[in-house]
Structure formats: C-alpha cells, structure tokens
Amino acid sequence: MRIAISWCTALMIGTIANTQALEITPLSDGLFLHQSEKEVEGFGKVSANGLIIVDGKEAFVVDTPWTDADAEALLEWTKAKDLTVKAVLATHWHEDRAGSFGVFERAGIATLSSEATQALLRQHQKTLATHTFSGDEIQYFGNKVEVFYPGAGHAMDNLVVYLPHEKLLFGGCLVREASTRFMGFYGDGSLPDWPESMSRLIAKFPEVITVVPGHGALGDKRLLEHTRGLAEAALKAQ
Ligand SMILES: [Zn+2]
Numbered sequence: 539m540r541i542a543i544s545w546c547t548a549l550m551i552g553t554i555a556n557t558q559a560l561e562i563t564p565l566s567d568g569l570f571l572h573q574s575e576k577e578v579e580g581f582g583k584v585s586a587n588g589l590i591i592v593d594g595k596e597a598f599v600v601d602t603p604w605t606d607a608d609a610e611a612l613l614e615w616t617k618a619k620d621l622t623v624k625a626v627l628a629t630h631w632h633e634d635r636a637g638s639f640g641v642f643e644r645a646g647i648a649t650l651s652s653e654a655t656q657a658l659l660r661q662h663q664k665t666l667a668t669h670t671f672s673g674d675e676i677q678y679f680g681n682k683v684e685v686f687y688p689g690a691g692h693a694m695d696n697l698v699v700y701l702p703h704e705k706l707l708f709g710g711c712l713v714r715e716a717s718t719r720f721m722g723f724y725g726d727g728s729l730p731d732w733p734e735s736m737s738r739l740i741a742k743f744p745e746v747i748t749v750v751p752g753h754g755a756l757g758d759k760r761l762l763e764h765t766r767g768l769a770e771a772a773l774k775a776q
Contacts, residue, residue: 560608562615568592569704571750572612574603576634581723586634587750589708591683591701592621598679599626600699600708602638609638613645623647624679628667629710630693631658632726634752639665650678652687654695658726686742688712689735690728691769692721692752698739705747707762712739714765715754721772722753729773736766 559575570590578584588601590612597616603609616623625648628636636659639649643665651659651667659666674687684700692711699708707713712735714721721729740762749761757764 559605560603560611560615562590562612565706565748565756566704569701569706571756572599572603574605574608574634576604584634584753586753587708588635589699589701589750590616591679592619593679593682595621596679597621597623598683599623599642600683601629601635601710602626602642604634604637606638606641609641613641625650625669627651627678627683627685627697627699628655629697629699629708629752630695631655631662631664632693632711633664635710636664636667639667643668652685652695652697654687655697658693658695686739688739688742689731691732691735692724693727696727696735700743700746705745706750707739707743707746707748707759708750709739709752709761709765711752712736712765713749713751713761714768715751716757716761716764717754719768721768729769729776732769733766733773736762736769740766 561573563571565571572588572590573585575583575585586604591598603612626642627650642649648669649667650669653670653672656667656670676685686698696710696712698710746759749757749759751761
C-alpha cells in the first residue's frame, strides 16, 4: 500500500504535461520512468513502462515508448534538459519495447537489441536495431546498465535490466505487477519456461530493492516471487 501511495504521489508531482500520452516521472536523481499508452485489442488502453537513465549530460533509454509520437516527445524532453541520448535498448521485440526504434535511429541514436530480438524483429518485418549483442549478459553506459537474459517467459527474447547503483531491476514484461492475477499475453513466449526464468532472475540479483514491471506499478523483490507463483499456478491450471 505504501508503494501504491508514493507511486501516485510521484505521478502527480513529476508528470510532464504535453499533447502526447507520454509521462515522465523522476524515480531518483538521474533516473526517470517513462510511460506511454496504446489501445490494445482485447485489453483496452494499456500503459507501458520504460526507463531513462541520466549521467551528467548523457542519457540511456530502456525501451522505446509505444508510439512514434511519444518517442518524439521523449526526445523533446531530453533536448529541453540538454541531454544527449547515447542509446535505446529494447528488452524484447514487441511494439511497447521496440515500436519506435525508427524515431531514435532517424535522430542518430544507437538502437540496441539482443541477436534473438533482432531475429524476431526481422521475422515480423519490424524496424531493426542498429546494434546487437550476443550472449546472455552485457553492460552498457559505463557499466551502469547491466542487461541479462534469464530465459523465456512473456516472450522468447525478454531481457531484464539491472541498475547496480540503484539496486533497481527493470523486469520488463517478464515481471507482472502486484495487482494482477493473470499472465497477460504470452502467445509469443513460453509459459512452461517462465517459472524457471524467474528463479534464475531471483538468484542473479539477490540484492535488488526496487522492481519495475513492464506494465503497472513499481514494487519490490516480492514482484519476482509473485510472478513465479502466478506462472506456476497458470501452468497447473492448464
Ligand atoms: Zn511484449
């Protein structure tokens, strides 16, 4: 409950007003949450979370906003703050993560994905990343951004991002928000693999304090157990 209240308060204080749906909320010094919305068939209006990590005059973006208009709004925001965006990373190939890669690329910004995500973007004829990495782990932005692939779940290629200075884990769509009892859409992922992927994630970052799910309110490490429990229950119910 405490988290829910502080979350709402943060939204009221920190939200920028613009003509797009994009909202940018400060989480701490040099760390911002970006949220964009899209109408999704069968789900209604869905809000998606991403991050903007700032170091001095440079910024690193985790996940693109859902639409090109919101990506442009994000770049306007960085411009107003005199920030240079070094790169944007997509944590999987879906539109709420990589959908506005083109806006960033046209602005001369590196767009990053894993090779697995790139293959899926190519297969689905989406805008590709300008740079890819292989393997299950990589660090970016002067080692302030740790990227990890814990295994399949929501998608076959879902990555997570850990910020060691903040002890904050961006779980993306692999992690479910506290208020939900459902797994959401996983038609492109693997429910049988999901519990084990969560176990790998829990073991990898034991010191985590804050967890950001792909959609919905921030929480703490209990979101990881919550998601594993939901995935196990969904598997049993099959
Ligand atoms: Zn997705």
